[in-house]
Amino acid sequence: MKVGVADTTFARVNMGAIAVDELKRHASVAIERSTVPGFKDLPVACKILIEERGCDIVIALGMPGGQEKDKLCAHEASQGLMLAQLMTNHHIIEVFVHEDEARDERELAWLAERRTREHAVNAVNLVLRPDVLTRMAGTGQRQGFEDVGPARQ
Numbered sequence: 001m002k003v004g005v006a007d008t009t010f011a012r013v014n015m016g017a018i019a020v021d022e023l024k025r026h027a028s029v030a031i032e033r034s035t036v037p038g039f040k041d042l043p044v045a046c047k048i049l050i051e052e053r054g055c056d057i058v059i060a061l062g063m064p065g066g067q068e069k070d071k072l073c074a075h076e077a078s079q080g081l082m083l084a085q086l087m088t089n090h091h092i093i094e095v096f097v098h099e100d101e102a103r104d105e106r107e108l109a110w111l112a113e114r115r116t117r118e119h120a121v122n123a124v125n126l127v128l129r130p131d132v133l134t135r136m137a138g139t140g141q142r143q144g145f146e147d148v149g150p151a152r153q
């Protein structure tokens with residue numbers, strides 16, 4: 001199994017390095033990395049990782065800034081990532097950490113690391129152990145902040 005890691009220089013946390021570190025805990029996984037300037041450059045980077053570099057799944061890591069134009073661009077980048085999935089018939093796990101999700105820089109770094117690591121595990125499970133995800137269906141998982149749990153009846 002080969003996992004692609006696409007990340008950006010715009011991000012304020014080295015999310016790519018964190019993803020690689022987490023993936024290395026899974027011995028059976030090969031890794032291909034591609035770093036681009038910003039999240040709008042991620043869709044084609046992911047497509048190349050899948051079509052030309054043989055990745056079975058890609059983790060797309062980005063950090064939208066706090067301004068309105070960043071949020072608009074994040075929406076566009078997200079649509080590009082969905083299009084790339086449909087064009088390649090492969091999953092691309094979008095891991096975006098919005099700068100204004102966190103109260104301060106310390107929490108931003110913490111959140112980016114935790115969300116990245118949790119989604120790296122999701123990516124491995126999606127390809128190698130889909131039954132693990134099925135067992136977690138409906139359990140209110142969240143990546144980064146605390147899980148919310150299942151809704152009570």
Ligand SMILES: Cc1nc2c(=O)[nH]c(=O)nc-2n(C[C@H](O)[C@H](O)[C@H](O)CO)c1C
Nearest residue numbers: 010037038039040063064065069070073
């Ligand atoms: C406005 C803007 N905001 C962000 C952002 O919040 N996060 C990010 O990763 N990149 C941003 N960019 C840069 C674009 O994604 C892209 O790198 C450039 O437009 C060059 O293609 C732009 C242009």
